[in-house]
Amino acid sequence: MKTAIGIDLGGTYIKYGLVDQQGKILKKGMIPTKAESNSRDIVIEQISTAIKDVWNDTIDGIGIGTPGVVDNNGVVYEAPNLPDWHNFNLKEIFEKKFNKPVVVENDANSIAYGEFLFGAGKGTRTIVCLTLGTGLGGGVVINGKLLRGAIYSAAEIGHMPIDYKGRKCGCGSIGCIEAYVGRDYIVKSVIRKIKRGKKTILTEMAENDLSKITPKMISEAYQKGDKLAEETWIEMATALGAFLAGIVNLLNPDRIILAGGIAQAGEILFETVRKTIHERAMKVLSKNVEIVPAELGIDAGIISGAALIFQS
Numbered sequence: 001m002k003t004a005i006g007i008d009l010g011g012t013y014i015k016y017g018l019v020d021q022q023g024k025i026l027k028k029g030m031i032p033t034k035a036e037s038n039s040r041d042i043v044i045e046q047i048s049t050a051i052k053d054v055w056n057d058t059i060d061g062i063g064i065g066t067p068g069v070v071d072n073n074g075v076v077y078e079a080p081n082l083p084d085w086h087n088f089n090l091k092e093i094f095e096k097k098f099n100k101p102v103v104v105e106n107d108a109n110s111i112a113y114g115e116f117l118f119g120a121g122k123g124t125r126t127i128v129c130l131t132l133g134t135g136l137g138g139g140v141v142i143n144g145k146l147l148r149g150a151i152y153s154a155a156e157i158g159h160m161p162i163d164y165k166g167r168k169c170g171c172g173s174i175g176c177i178e179a180y181v182g183r184d185y186i187v188k189s190v191i192r193k194i195k196r197g198k199k200t201i202l203t204e205m206a207e208n209d210l211s212k213i214t215p216k217m218i219s220e221a222y223q224k225g226d227k228l229a230e231e232t233w234i235e236m237a238t239a240l241g242a243f244l245a246g247i248v249n250l251l252n253p254d255r256i257i258l259a260g261g262i263a264q265a266g267e268i269l270f271e272t273v274r275k276t277i278h279e280r281a282m283k284v285l286s287k288n289v290e291i292v293p294a295e296l297g298i299d300a301g302i303i304s305g306a307a308l309i310f311q312s
């Protein structure tokens, strides 16, 4: 039986596990990343500790999902939440240390491949996987292969503009889809409407401190029939659906998979996204595509890390 170690490197925790060829976790753990140490070496030491904890000599390799841009050689660039995580070969470090094949991939790309191989994309050829959270990450698998682009990782989906005169995005550009569906932007738009006088139970739920409002709270308010919460999700999902109509026309995917905390807003999100895609994408393409929730759950990063090894 083939096995691999999957590493999910986050800004706060490293989640890791030993995973078999069916995507089943045999053993797993979690340790702090120690990013606050401001030392790249300490973070690398933490990853080594994680690997050793689930190590056995028969593994087929180690797959690491990391924030940042990763090139075809395993060099990482531009990960703002990790110390000095820029311009160095992460793959080489661990291949030398453990003498096994190592694959390093951008975390959102890694999740897309994991969902393709073991989760909601199983049995398809072409998928787009979006992770809805603070930002909007994503990955694309075309004909069974991760779309990687010319040199660096392609699929910086969150920073595709949907409105060239639109909202300012954190990346410095204007009108990126992230500025319409990212967590902070959703909350900000709700706060703006409350300040303009919209009545909502969110004010009470947040104990009159609007800074306490979260997407989860907006979902709860929606369940209780709150109009502003409903309007917020419909607006967000319509923006996402319009954006995805473009993606459907561009890539003709079998499935679009929605992952991440905000995807848990539930049926109103999925229904509105589906409806908008069907209204706006080319008919024959939109008829074919399915919009589904991710399946790998909280251990997605671990399973996906291992999937990177099974792809090769």
Ligand SMILES: [Zn+2]
Pocket (backbone or CB within 6 Å): 158, 159, 160, 169, 170, 171, 172, 173, 174, 176, 178
């Ligand atoms: Zn942007």
